[in-house]
Each structure stands twice: as structure tokens, then as C-alpha cells.
Amino acid sequence: MHDKPTPLGCDPADLAWVESTVKQAGTSFAAGMRILPPMRRYGMYAIYAFCRVVDDIADGNTPLAERTKGLEDWHQRVAELYAERAFPPTEALDRVLLAAINFFSLQQADFDAVIDGMLMDTQTAIVAPDEKTLDLYCDRVASAVGRLSVRIFGDSSENGNAVAYHLGRALQITNILRDIPEDAARGRLYLPADLLERFDVPKDPVQALFAPGLEQVARVMAARAQDHFRTAFATMKLCQPRSMLAARIMGASYESILKALCKRGWGASVLRNRPHTSLIGKAKWFALSYIP
Template sequence: MTGSRFDRVLGCHAADLAAVEAIVTRAGTSFAKGMHILSRERRYGMFAIYAFCREVDDIADGDTKVENPVEELEAWRARVAHIFQNETQNALDRVLAATIQEFDLQQKDFDAVIDGMLMDVPDPVIAPDEAALDLYCDRVASAVGRLSVRVFGDASEEAARVAHHLGRALQMTNILRDIKEDSDRGRLYLPQELLSRFKVPAAPQEALFAPGLDGLARVLAKRAHDHYRLAWAAMKKCGKKPMRPAAMMAASYQPILYALEKRGWTQPEKPVRVNKALRLARSLIVGFR
């Protein structure tokens, strides 16, 4: 593959880079396309982070059939520790090690992601209290943000603030969008305090069509909007070029939240339409630039 697009990216072998990109491609999301605004080094760094997240998330979700998911996730924690010592065994390990070194990524953030997955196994999250929900959002989303902003090119406190608020905003949007899907998996990420306030049962399937679900979800949506607002404010204090991918993620997800609010949660199984809301996304990106 001499002379290919893979040569000498992060100092990694072409075959290793191709193997990591294949993990991203197999996921079938738009993530890879979105990362093409980055330089090759930063793009493959993000591919490595995404591939790590994909692997541990598949274990937690049961998409990777393993006998003991807790043991598998703890094995990943040990594997991360070895990678930080530059002890690698396969393509993903090697590209992760190069990414860690190039962008000064922190081991505690990888561990936090694994801790977030462990919150959902062996027993699924059901009606966590407010503190537990915030911790879950930090681990599964904001920790990924902290890794990502460094790869984007900004390791400042303001960039960490972007990760803090945007991670929570995105995760809350996911929770509000996926209430039906999560209930089918026996999960309910809505906080105990709001469930009690709106008299919504803490059982995943019973919560789906409870009369108070719409009011509860709108309170959580307002919190998500607050996090988006604070994330945008922090982005404006960072360099525009490093924050472009973060701005794109915010501008892609916030319209979903608006569309969910328009649909409401009296029929949480009903798909949302975001075409009109995407016009808002374009205006947000233009405003950020």
C-alpha cells in the first residue's frame, strides 16, 4: 500500500490504520463522514477512540456475545493500562497507543468510559437518582468528549468545559429519543426524582405510556438545552478550527431535541422528523463560524 492515504499517519502501519477504519465503517454510522473535516492524523486518532468506544459499548449492550461482560470490560481496563505502557497486541492497540502519545490523552478518561459501561452490566440502569444519572452521562459521553477535544487540537480548560456540557447534552438527547428502545432492553435512564414528581412508574415498560411522561421529558429537555447553551458559550472561547467538529455534533443533535419537543412524549414510539430543524443546525454552524 505504498503511497496510499494511510502511509505514515500517526507513525502507524497502513494495515493497522485500515483495520481501525474498518471497525468504524462496520458500525454503519455517519461518524466517519463527519470526521473528514479533520487532518489525517486527527481523523485516525478519532477513529481509534471511536473503535475503542464501539468495542466496549458492544460488550455492555450484549451485541458482542461474551459469557461474562463484566470480566470482558475489566479486561479492557487492563488492556488500556498496557496500551499506556506501549504494550500492544493488535492493530487497534497500536493505533490507540500512537493516538495517546500524539495528543496526550488521559488514561482516566478511558477508564471512565469503561466505568460507564459497567454501570449498565450485569444489571441495566433503571431509574437512577440525579447524581447517578449525571455520573453516567459524564462517563459515557463527557469522558469521550474530553478525549475528543484533545484530538481536535484543544486541551484547554474551556475545551474541557465543552466536553462536560456537550457530552451531557448529547446523552440527554439520546435518552429522550430512545425511551422506547431502552425500555425494550429493560433500561430506564429517567431519574428517580422526576419519576416521583410526575408520578411515572419506575418500571421501563410501564413508564412508556404514563400520563406524566411528557411533562417529565420536557423538564429533562430543558436541562439538555441548558447544556447545549453552555457548550456553545465555551466553544466561543476556544479556537474555532479545533471546535468545528464539536460544533457540528451540537448542531446535528440539537435539532433532534427540538423535533422531540415538537412531537412530545405521549407517543414515545413515534419517530421524529428533523428536516425542518436541520435548517436551524445550518444557521448555528454559520453563527459559530
Template sequence: MGFVRGRTADAPPLGCDPADLAEVEGVVAASGTSFGKGMRILPADRRYGMYAVYAFCRLVDDVADDEEGDAEDRCARLRAWHERIAGLYAGRTEDALDRVLGVVIRRFDLRQADFDAVIDGMMMDAAGPIVAPDEATFDLYCDRVASAVGRLSVRVFGDSSAEADRVAYHLGRALQITNILRDIAEDAARGRLYLPRELLARFDVPADPARVARARRLDGVCRVLAGRARDHFRAAYRAMGRCDRQAMRPARLMGATYAAILAAQEKQGWRTPERRVSLSRPRKLLIAARALVG
């Protein structure tokens, strides 16, 4: 009988029902993201582990973004996710995602507090549009919706050390700030403004989603935040150097891709924030190659 990376060739990843795995992978595929392709560099058990983590994040994010329900309904549905995650740690499962995620939690020793932090981050969005949070709230939001996901991810990648958590802390913030800087106009159209109120005040930019995209000094606000993101990228790379090199391959790939997006955004500036920065496919492939072999 053949073997695939330590498993018999006919054994399903994580020892889960193939139908359950297919359903979880289907959530990833339906999202339209390139995430699934990026995770192909992982061995099957870790790849499907990440699919399960992503599916969880996707589903709770969908609740937070559901514009048909009111804030009270969205928050109630997210509180139910807290109960659902607690049930997994107590050994209770109801559907395919529960069954796969329960195995992933045990296999990679994922912490309940990190799942709860992600849900709480989505609750911040679900309770009503975030508009010009103070610096402390801005950092808490970045930690919950990005760094907490990182803390789950690095364990699935294969490193549960304190340095891996440090990677998650810095890389999560770097990625989230990059997303915020790229999506200012899109967020504003939905009544959201994630830029910190103290920075807006410093540059005399109105804390108003309807006016921020045309504010004369918006570029200054964004360049300060871009500098913070670059600092977080550098700190994340330093921490990666003290981690398991193989385990950090996906983190290096994500870091390199988002650092390139940030650089492109800085080059373009924020005079016309509705022009969303993106990378060409050849550019993405070159970045990936350099990240994976460098």
C-alpha cells in the same frame, strides 16, 4: 514532493501502518453510523485519531450490549479493557487498534482516566439494566459514557485547555440526555429506563420500563430533562467561544445537530415515545453548513 497539511503526501496518517489504519476505519464503517462522514472535516491525523477513539468506544459498547453473555461475563470482559488500556500506557500493543490508539494517546496526550471512565460507564450497563437511577447516578452515567468521550475528543480536535474540558462536560451531558429522551421506548423494550427516579416520582410516573411509555405524565418528566439539555447546550457554546475556534468545529457540528434533534423532539412531545425523531438529509446538511461557518 508534495505536502498534505504538514505531512509529505505519501506519509500515512499518524505515521501508522496503512493496514492498521484501514482496520480501525473499518470498525467505524461497520457501525453504520454517520460519525465517519462527520469527521471528514478534520485533517487526516486528527481524523484517524477520532476513528481510533470511536473504535474503542464502539467495541466496549458492544460488550455492554451483548445480550448473549451474562452480566458477570460482560463485566469481566470490560475489566479486561481496563487492563488493555493500562497496557497501552505502558507501551504494550497486541493488534491494529492497539497500535493506532497507542500513537493517538501519545500524539494528543490523552488521559488514561478518561478511557477508564468510558469503560466504567459501560460497566454500569453491563452489570444489569439501569432502571430509574437516582439523580447522582444519572449524572455520573452521563459523564462516563458521554462527557468522558468528549474529554478524549477535544484533545484530538486540537484543544486541551480547561475550557475545552468544560465543553466536553456540558456538551456530553446535552448529547446523552437528548439520546435518552429520543430512545425511551427502545430502551424500555430492553428493560432499561434511564430517567431519574426523583423526576419520575415528582410526576407520578412508574419506575417500570414496561409501563413508562404509556404513563400519562411522562411528557412532563421529559420536558424537565429537555430543559436541562438546553442549559447544557448553552453552557457548551459559551465555553466553545473561549476555545480554539478551528478545534471546536466538530463540537459545533455535533452540538447543532443534536440541538435540532432535541427541538424536534420537544415539538413532537412524548405522548407517543415509540415515534423516534430524526432529521432529513437536507436538514442535516443545512445545520452542518450553519455550524461550520457560523
């Protein structure tokens, strides 16, 4: 009697570890991952767990040198996964990542980009970046994850990469617009310098929260995110519909957050009110996600 094959050929305990990381995080992406077939689902769990681990290092309370070393160590761990060493990795996450890398032909450059994005956050607090720096940051921490994801979803084409480009930027800009007060408390302000200057918003993260012009800055950025959502959804139609199902669900959930933010606004009196999306809305995103 043969044992039942496991997704990606991994030990069930290793698969349970990456799955528990996703569940404990309570991520809004979970619905998109759950509908995937087991092989792809656990591949995505591994990618999410990797992102979670390196993000926790970057946002930790340990000294800068320790956080930097932790991220540089991950560069080395990723390099070792691609070096095809004879001995297996010693950590559960590394073992599932290696299986996903081999099965889905994931690119080392995308893992390295994610780590480099985290390093951008650790070396110095990002405050009022120029447009080029902001776009690079969005590419590294979001679109690079998208490039890994679309391969797991089953589309490694140029259209798939275009979805990753636009959807990643849409999601990250939405994150930025949602988290302005929390980022300010950590000395960060991800809104671009040129927009802050145009609308007379101070570049000091805390002072910016009370500037009347913050509303205009945020709405310009929201329009930018919406353009990326629109292009991402249009490009998904050029891909195999089934391969983009999870991406449509993830994108629709975040687009709903963006719309809720726009409805709430960014005035000082409401800025700390977390926007809520209704259960009806969630059901609607799920239904619409099945439309090719």
C-alpha cells in the same frame, strides 16, 4: 524512494480497520469526524472504534460474567497501552489507540471512565437512578469521550474540558430521550427517580411508557439538555474556532434531534415514532458550524 507517511505513523491496514468500524456504524458523528485533518480524523476514528467495541460488549447477549470480564480485560488493555511496553500491541485497534494516545497526550482516566460507564450498564440494569448516579453515568459514557475528543481536536484547555462536560451531557440526555422505548425493552429506564415521582410516572420501564406524566418528565430533561447545549456552544466561542469545528457539527446535529423529539413529544401514541431531521436541516447545521 520513501514511502508516503501515514496518519499517526500507523499501518494503512490498521487505519482502514478503525475507519471501517465508523462507516459500518453509520454514526451521526461521522460528518464531524470527516472534516478533520487526517491525523486528527484517524485519532477520532480510533476513539469511536474503542467506544463501539466496549459498548458492544456491554450490550451483548452473553452471560453477565462474560461481559464483565470483557470490559475488565479492556481496563487491562488500556493499562498496557500506558505502560510503555517494549513490544507493540497485537490488535489493530490497540495499535492505532497507542499512536493517538502518544500523539495527542490522551488521559488514561478518560478511557477507564468510559469502561466504568459500560460496567454500570452491565452490573445491573439502570432503572430510575438518582440524579448523582445519572450524572456520573453521563460523565463516564459521554463527557469522558468528549475529554478525549477535544484533545484530538486540538484544545486541552479548561474551556475545552468545559465543552466536553456540557456537550457530553447534552448528547447523552438526547440519547436517553430518543431511546426510551428501546431501553424499556431491555429493562432500563434512565430518567431520574425524583422527576418520575414528581409527575407520577411508574419506575417500571414498560409501565412508564404509558404514563401521562412521561411527557412532562421528558420535557424537563429536554430543557436540561438544551441548557447544556447552550453552555457548550457559548464555551466553544472561548476556544480556538478551528479546534471546535467538529464539536460544533456534532453538537448541532444532536441539537436538531432534540428539537425534533420536542416537536414529536413523548405521548404513548407517538413514542415509538423515530424523529427525522431534514436534509435542509443537516445542511444548515453544517453551515452554522463554520461560524466562529
